[in-house]
Amino acid sequence: MASKFQRSNRTGWLMAGPAGLLIAGFVILPFFFAFALSFTNQRLISPNPTEFTGLANYRQLLGMAVLTVDPVVDAAGAVVLKDGVPEYPAIRSFTRNNPDYPHLQGMREWTSFTWGDSRTYILARDVVFLTAIVNTFIFVIVVAPVQAGLALGLALLINQRLRGINLFRAIYFMPVVVSIVVVSLLWRFIYDGNSGLLNNLLGAISFGAIPQIDWLGNPSTALGAIIAMSIWQAVGFHMVIWLSGLQTISPTLYEAGAIEGASKWQTFRYITWPGLRNTAVLVLIVITMQAFALFAQIDVMTSGGPLDSTQTIVFQAIERGYGKQDISGGSAISVILFVIVLTISLIQRWLTRERT
Amino acid sequence: MAAITLTGLKKSYGNAHVIKGVDIAIEDGEFCVFVGPSGCGKSTLLRMIAGLEDITDGTLDIGGRVVNDLPPKDRGVAMVFQSYAIFPHMTVRENVAFGLTIAGDDKATKDAKVAEAARILQMEHLLDRRPSQLSGGQRQRVAIGRAIVRKPQVFLFDEPLSNLDAALRMDMRMEIGKLHKALGATMVYVTHDQVEAMTLADKIVVLKDGLVQQIGSPMDLYHNPANEFVAGFLGAPSMNFLEVEVVSANGDKAVVRNAALDPVEVPVRVGSAQPGQRARLGIRPQYLAPTPDTEPGQLHGTVMLTERLGSETVVEVQLRDKTPLIAALTRDAVFALGTPVNLGFDPAMTHLFAD
Numbered sequence: 034m035a036s037k038f039q040r041s042n043r044t045g046w047l048m049a050g051p052a053g054l055l056i057a058g059f060v061i062l063p064f065f066f067a068f069a070l071s072f073t074n075q076r077l078i079s080p081n082p083t084e085f086t087g088l089a090n091y092r093q094l095l096g097m098a099v100l101t102v103d104p105v106v107d108a109a110g111a112v113v114l115k116d117g118v119p120e121y122p123a124i125r126s127f128t129r130n131n132p133d134y135p136h137l138q139g140m141r142e143w144t145s146f147t148w149g150d151s152r153t154y155i156l157a158r159d160v161v162f163l164t165a166i167v168n169t170f171i172f173v174i175v176v177a178p179v180q181a182g183l184a185l186g187l188a189l190l191i192n193q194r195l196r197g198i199n200l201f202r203a204i205y206f207m208p209v210v211v212s213i214v215v216v217s218l219l220w221r222f223i224y225d226g227n228s229g230l231l232n233n234l235l236g237a238i239s240f241g242a243i244p245q246i247d248w249l250g251n252p253s254t255a256l257g258a259i260i261a262m263s264i265w266q267a268v269g270f271h272m273v274i275w276l277s278g279l280q281t282i283s284p285t286l287y288e289a290g291a292i293e294g295a296s297k298w299q300t301f302r303y304i305t306w307p308g309l310r311n312t313a314v315l316v317l318i319v320i321t322m323q324a325f326a327l328f329a330q331i332d333v334m335t336s337g338g339p340l341d342s343t344q345t346i347v348f349q350a351i352e353r354g355y356g357k358q359d360i361s362g363g364s365a366i367s368v369i370l371f372v373i374v375l376t377i378s379l380i381q382r383w384l385t386r387e388r389t
Numbered sequence: 390m391a392a393i394t395l396t397g398l399k400k401s402y403g404n405a406h407v408i409k410g411v412d413i414a415i416e417d418g419e420f421c422v423f424v425g426p427s428g429c430g431k432s433t434l435l436r437m438i439a440g441l442e443d444i445t446d447g448t449l450d451i452g453g454r455v456v457n458d459l460p461p462k463d464r465g466v467a468m469v470f471q472s473y474a475i476f477p478h479m480t481v482r483e484n485v486a487f488g489l490t491i492a493g494d495d496k497a498t499k500d501a502k503v504a505e506a507a508r509i510l511q512m513e514h515l516l517d518r519r520p521s522q523l524s525g526g527q528r529q530r531v532a533i534g535r536a537i538v539r540k541p542q543v544f545l546f547d548e549p550l551s552n553l554d555a556a557l558r559m560d561m562r563m564e565i566g567k568l569h570k571a572l573g574a575t576m577v578y579v580t581h582d583q584v585e586a587m588t589l590a591d592k593i594v595v596l597k598d599g600l601v602q603q604i605g606s607p608m609d610l611y612h613n614p615a616n617e618f619v620a621g622f623l624g625a626p627s628m629n630f631l632e633v634e635v636v637s638a639n640g641d642k643a644v645v646r647n648a649a650l651d652p653v654e655v656p657v658r659v660g661s662a663q664p665g666q667r668a669r670l671g672i673r674p675q676y677l678a679p680t681p682d683t684e685p686g687q688l689h690g691t692v693m694l695t696e697r698l699g700s701e702t703v704v705e706v707q708l709r710d711k712t713p714l715i716a717a718l719t720r721d722a723v724f725a726l727g728t729p730v731n732l733g734f735d736p737a738m739t740h741l742f743a744d
Contacts, residue, residue, distance in 0.1 A: 283472065283474070285470050285472050285474040286474055286476060288439075288441050288468075288470070288474065289468070289470065289474040289475075289476075289487075289535075290491075291440070291441065291460070291461045291462065292439060292440075292441075292461045292462065292466065292467065292468045293462070293467075293487055293488040293491050293535070293539075294461075294462030294488065294491050294492065295462075295491050296491075299491055303476070303479075303487070303490075303491075304476065307476070307477075307478035307479075308477075308478070310478070
């Protein structure tokens, strides 16, 4: 028998009200605000009135150009060699007040390569943001498959009737319950360049052959270190999702497989994996979305450094919006992230759709 | 080739003893039905034969090999489950061919064998559908197809018709009977439905509480039940049991009576009867008929309920001593509720179970 409270429509709305208001105030409203502000020059605190600036923020963030320059030649037309390599005119001469190249004004070199005699430069208006995009994509491309795969492996391992299996489930799930900020702080000690746990461990098992590495202070290892830690931290969460998927598969199907003589691998290939389709889509999309939102680890462990090697999109959005008080720029970054994540989610859904 | 012998088979889960020592000999090509109420251990016994449950004690011999410790695939059995257990993401063709795919057969072999199985089960038109597009009966056909395509020596059926509606159940029952004749393989079939047991079996094994009650042909069990349980379990409606007193006994005959029953001489088939003993007299509802005059062995009571089925009329009668009694008359008849009725029966067709 439902009580009066359960039947009353008004009571229902009142109960949902506080949470609904908070979600509206802190999620839905800011979402639309971000769109609106990204087309203005709004600053966090500024005496100047807000102006509509169209796509200027996006042009500033995503503006890129390709410039191919020929080597410097002498009066006879021969290439001038400096220390055995051709010399090229300085990029600055194109991007600073050069009336012949107005579209390159203010751009900086992002990367370059040599093709024949001439050299091609890829220029960007905002080099740091491009680095952030690339880093975020590297993070997603590594984390999504590795974390999903590891989580599935763990789920298969703990989906057995063994004595004390709940202990293992708890151990694997524990990092998920701990705040990512705390985890990041702890791993900063683990990755420490002098007396970190990882260095000591590697030193001990290699009898000192592996040198001490400043994992977070070295541009070539910092992003990898953060990737490894992030995979470890959230793998338990996705393990639980996989586990719930595994448990929806009817045990009779496994019995039928056993009677028909399926090996362990065939059982996985023909019964388990097809039964996990929907779970796989969910896990992949959730990991991808979480990975794109990479922020706390960066903020606590490296602040985007060293040498921008761990810059990410969300870190840039916060850095710009609050650090530099450029709310409109931060908003534009948020909108770009939204479009990227939406596009990738739609592609994933389309790729994993049910084919009939 | 594939006779199955169960010797002293036991199964325990901790302290719970589910199968308490079962001996059954199933001959090659025989259709053997395990029947019993739910919880009697019949499915567990079948799953032990399949290899899906460990055997706690005793030996299981299939085709002359002790297979106690062999995995299911090495026992040469195929199984059809109550829930069909067909793979939802595969087409019917892939489902039927599953065992062949696992064994690594090439496509031509698979296609030929699947086509033959589909022809036998009349489901050629279903091969490219998915399980979600099939009815219950069609799904069970697919499950049977998957079982027959490998041509196993032994088929195991675990209540295959329980999820089907009544009409379909009868069709599929006949199909399974025909299939057994066509394939000539040994079949072990578990059901709680005594009609399936009676119609399909060469040999029925009646189980209760993990013990065999009786083994025999359907008619053997029907006409010569070894105990009250078997007598009550087989036959529909169930056999009536009357509490009676043995007045006198003489070898394989005894005279019994009670408040509603005039003294009558009945055969003693099971055990022996002593004068003054309490006993139960079993009379099948079909052998009861109303009689107009006073004849020996008459039962006297009042009509409580009638169910007219056209071909048969089931009458519930309350006897003088307040015990209920069911009579099934093989014709359409009308009885007013509450009217007194006298029922007669052939004493030779009764079963006396003395303590």
